Amino acid sequence: MENPTLTTQPQGGYVMADVQRQLDRVLSLMRAQQPVPAIGTVGLRRARFREGYTPESVTALFDNIAEWQRQLTIQQETRDLDAPEQQVPDRGRLTWSRQQQVWVREITFAATRFGSAYETDQVDDFLDNVLRAMGNGEPLPDIRSAQFHMSRAGRGGYDAAAVDHFLDQLERIRPLR
Known part of the structure; x- marks a missing residue:
């Protein structure tokens, strides 16, 4: 997650700094053991005249992060159900x-x-x-x-x-x- 391999394209891909900002946010939440909210590509800008990440590789990475969070949430909810009722x-x-x-x-x-x-x-x-x-x-x-x-x-x-x-x-x- 810290150094994902994302493919690039000469023009029209997502601005690398925008994608990196999203990934930094996700990584900081993971390190703090906080839930990772759904992330999408809607707010990412396109690099019109310079190199950028291919939309397919960014979408695939974001989908993997979402699936990881979904699995983690299921595990936590299962643990919570097994825990005695405190309040x-x-x-x-x-x-x-x-x-x-x-x-x-x-x-x-x-x-x-x-x-x-x-x-x-x-x-x-x-x-x-x-x-x-x-x-x-x-x-x-x-x-x-x-x-x-x-x-x-x-x-x-x-x-x-x-x-x-x-x-x-x-x-x-x-x-x-």
Whole structure:
């Protein structure tokens, strides 16, 4: 995982620094024995005029990381089920997994100054509300009605497509109970 072999292509591949940043984040979470949130290629930029990693090799690596995390989660849940009940949870509260909360907390979006971009403060505030709800055992804020202002040209903001993709994924997650 520390030095994966990724193939390159002369133009059009993923920006190497973006991929490395994602891998550094994954590696730091693994070393800290923290859950690795789902990672995807939506927020990765393409290297238009220089060498970059082939999309196929990056996708394959990210899929391997996701499968590793899935297997680890299954092992941990099995251990938790075998452990004696230590505390009776509050029956009225929802239970969001630690992995779900880390996934929301650790999400990063590519910043862009051109094209469709959302105001970063508004997206960050919404994600803070999601994390607050998860931590309090409450339903998530209404994701379908979440609206963000587009950032002004040249000012920069979060890539709108990446944020929208994340919100689509967020809408599909469910509490453990």
